[in-house]
Amino acid sequence: xxxxxxxxxxxxxxxxxxxxxxxxxxxxxxxxxxxxxxxxxxxxxxxxxxxxxxxxxxxxxxxxxxxxxxxxxxxxxxxxxxxxxxxxxxxxxxxxxxxxxxxxxxxxxxxxxxxxxxxxxxxxxxxxxxxxxxxxxxxxxxxxxxxxxxxxxxxxxxxxxxxxxxxxxxxxxxxxxxxxxxxxxxxxxxxxxxxxxxxxxxxxxxxxxxxxxxxxxxxxxx
Amino acid sequence: xxxxxxxxxxxxxxxxxxxxxxxxxxxxxxxxxxxxxxxxxxxxxxxxxxxxxxxxxxxxxxxxxxxxxxxxxxxxxxxxxxxxxxxxxxxxxxxxxxxxxxxxxxxxxxxxxxxxxxxxxxxxxxxxxxxxxxxxxxxxxxxxxxxxxxxxxxxxxxxxxxxxxxxxxxxxxxxxxxxxxxxxxxxxxxxxxxxxxxxxxxxxxxxxxxxxxxxxxxxxxxxxxxxxxxxxxxxxxxxxxxxxxxxxxxxxxxx
Numbered sequence: 001x002x003x004x005x006x007x008x009x010x011x012x013x014x015x016x017x018x019x020x021x022x023x024x025x026x027x028x029x030x031x032x033x034x035x036x037x038x039x040x041x042x043x044x045x046x047x048x049x050x051x052x053x054x055x056x057x058x059x060x061x062x063x064x065x066x067x068x069x070x071x072x073x074x075x076x077x078x079x080x081x082x083x084x085x086x087x088x089x090x091x092x093x094x095x096x097x098x099x100x101x102x103x104x105x106x107x108x109x110x111x112x113x114x115x116x117x118x119x120x121x122x123x124x125x126x127x128x129x130x131x132x133x134x135x136x137x138x139x140x141x142x143x144x145x146x147x148x149x150x151x152x153x154x155x156x157x158x159x160x161x162x163x164x165x166x167x168x169x170x171x172x173x174x175x176x177x178x179x180x181x182x183x184x185x186x187x188x189x190x191x192x193x194x195x196x197x198x199x200x201x202x203x204x205x206x207x208x209x210x211x212x213x214x215x216x217x218x219x220x221x222x
Numbered sequence: 223x224x225x226x227x228x229x230x231x232x233x234x235x236x237x238x239x240x241x242x243x244x245x246x247x248x249x250x251x252x253x254x255x256x257x258x259x260x261x262x263x264x265x266x267x268x269x270x271x272x273x274x275x276x277x278x279x280x281x282x283x284x285x286x287x288x289x290x291x292x293x294x295x296x297x298x299x300x301x302x303x304x305x306x307x308x309x310x311x312x313x314x315x316x317x318x319x320x321x322x323x324x325x326x327x328x329x330x331x332x333x334x335x336x337x338x339x340x341x342x343x344x345x346x347x348x349x350x351x352x353x354x355x356x357x358x359x360x361x362x363x364x365x366x367x368x369x370x371x372x373x374x375x376x377x378x379x380x381x382x383x384x385x386x387x388x389x390x391x392x393x394x395x396x397x398x399x400x401x402x403x404x405x406x407x408x409x410x411x412x413x414x415x416x417x418x419x420x421x422x423x424x425x426x427x428x429x430x431x432x433x434x435x436x437x438x439x440x441x442x443x444x445x446x447x448x449x450x451x452x453x454x455x456x457x458x459x460x461x462x463x464x465x466x467x468x469x470x471x472x473x474x475x476x477x
Contacts, residue, residue: 118317121279122376126331126383127307129299136334141321217321219365 004188011179011189018175019196025093025161025171026200030154032097037104038143042134044105045112055105062102067160071095075167092164100157107149111142144215151208155201162197172196228291230255230418231387236275236285238268238442245271246282247442253387253420258413260429260450261422262462263439269422270314272439273389276420277309278302289386307335310380310388315396316372318364318379324351324371325360328379336383350378354408370401377408388412390421426466430454438462 040058043051062070075091086094115138123133162173170178176193180186229252238246245268253259261269274280276287278296287294294305318327328347332338338346351357354374364372373393380388393409394402406428413419413432423429429436430450438446438453438461446453446462453462 116317116320118313118315119319121274122311122313122317122319122379123331124279125277125306125309125311126379127303127305127335128331129303132334136330137319137321141319144321217365218323218363220320220363 007185018172022171028093029096033100033104036101040105041108059102088167088169111145147212232288234286236282256416257434260433267439268442308386310385312390314392350382369397370404373405387418
C-alpha cells in the first residue's frame with residue numbers, strides 16, 4: 001500500500017530530473033526560436049518579395065498546424081525521410097523551436113514596426129548600410145520591446161513541452177505518468193507535475209521581468 | 223572671393239512623383255563652399271522631399287547629384303554610403319537613436335561607419351557635444367533631453383562625421399518657441415564658421431541675416447531665387463515677399 005505523500009516524496013528526485021529535461025527542451029526551443037525568429041522578422045520587414053513570401057508561408061504553416069501533429073509529422077515522418085536519426089529530446093526541442101520561431105518572428109516584427117521610422121532614415125543618412133542600421137539601431141530597441149511578448153511565449157512553450165511526452169522524451173509529464181501508472185497515485189503525482197510547471201513558469205517570467213527592468217532605456221516610456 | 227569655383231554640391235533636374243503627384247519638377251541648384259542657401263516656401267512645396275532626394279533617402283525619379291565634381295552613382299551601394307557620410311542631415315524631429323545616450327548617439331556612426339576605435343570615437347563625440355553646448359549632458363538619453371537639446375545632439379552627430387555639406391530640414395519646426403533660439407544659434411555659428419549648408423526653414427528673420435541665397439519653392443519648383451534683400455525686402459513685389467509677410471502676420475497675431 002502506497003502512501004501518497006511518500007510516493008511523491010520518493011519520486012521527487014526522479015521528477016526533478018524531468019524538470020531539468022523540460023528546462024532543456026524549453027531553453028533549446030526558445031533559443032532556436034530567438035535566432036530563427038529575429039531573422040524571419042527582419043526578412044519580413046526589410047526583405048524582398050520572395051523573402052517576405054517565404055517567411056509568411058513558414059509562419060502560416062507552423063501557426064496553422066497543431067504542435068502534436070507537428071511532433072509526429074517531423075519525428076516519425078520528415079526527420080526520418082531526411083535521414084536524420086534524432087533522439088526524442090532533440091526532435092522535441094527542434095520542433096518546438098521551429099514552432100515558436102513562427103510566433104516569435106511576429107513578436108519581433110511588431111516591435112520593429114512600432115519603432116519610429118525616422119531612426120532608420122537617420123542611420124542611413126550617416127552612411128550606415130541597412131544591415132548595420134538593423135544590427136546597431138533597430139534590433140537593440142525592437143528586442144527590448146519584445147520582452148513582454150517573449151515572456152508570454154516562454155510560458156506557452158513551457159507548457160507545450162509536455163507534449164514531448166508522446167515522443168518518449170523523459171520530461172516532467174512522462175515521468176509523472178510513469179510513476180502514476182505503477183503506484184496508482186495519479187492525483188498527487190499530477191498535482192506535483194502541475195506545481196513543477198507552475199514553478200518553472202514563475203521563475204522564467206520573473207527572470208524576464210528582471211531583464212526588462214535591467215535593459216530599460218532611461219526616461220523612456222513606451 | 224574667387225569666381226567660377228567648382229561647386230561643392232550640384233543638383234540637376236531632380237524630379238520625383240509620389241503617389242501620382244508631382245512633388246518635384248526639375249529642381250536644380252548648386253552650392254559653393256561656405257555658402258548657406260535657404261529653402262523657403264509653403265508646406266507641401268517639396269522642400270523636405272528635395273533635401274531627402276539629395277542624399278537619396280528618397281530616390282529621385284530623374285536627376286543627377288554631383289559632390290565636388292563627381293556624380294553620385296546611387297545604385298552602387300558603396301558609393302552611396304561613402305557619399306552619405308559626407309552629407310550631414312538634420313531632421314525636423316531629430317531622429318535620435320532612443321536606446322543610446324547623447325554620447326553614444328554621436329559616437330555610434332564613428333565606430334560602425336568610420337571604424338574608429340571606442341576611445342577615439344568617444345573623444346570626438348565629447349568634443350562635438352561640447353561644441354553645441356552639451357558637454358554636461360553626455361550620459362543623458364534622448365527621452366531625458368528637451369527638444370532643443372535633442373536637436374543639438376543631432377547636429378553634433380552630423381558634425382562628427384566631418385561632412386562637406388549639411389542639409390537641414392526645418393530643424394526648428396518641431397520645437398517650442400523658447401527652444402528655437404538655442405538651435406538657431408548653433409546653426410549661426412556653423413554658418414559663420416564656413417559650413418556649406420542647405421537649410422529649409424520658416425525662420426524668415428534668420429534667413430534675412432544669414433542666407434547667401436534664398437530659394438523660394440512652390441508646387442515642386444524653385445520659382446524665385448536671389449539675395450535675401452532682393453527677394454524679401456518690403457517692396458520687392460515678389461512671391462517670396464508675399465509669403466513672408468503672411469508668415470510675419472501669423473507670428474504677430476500669436477504674440
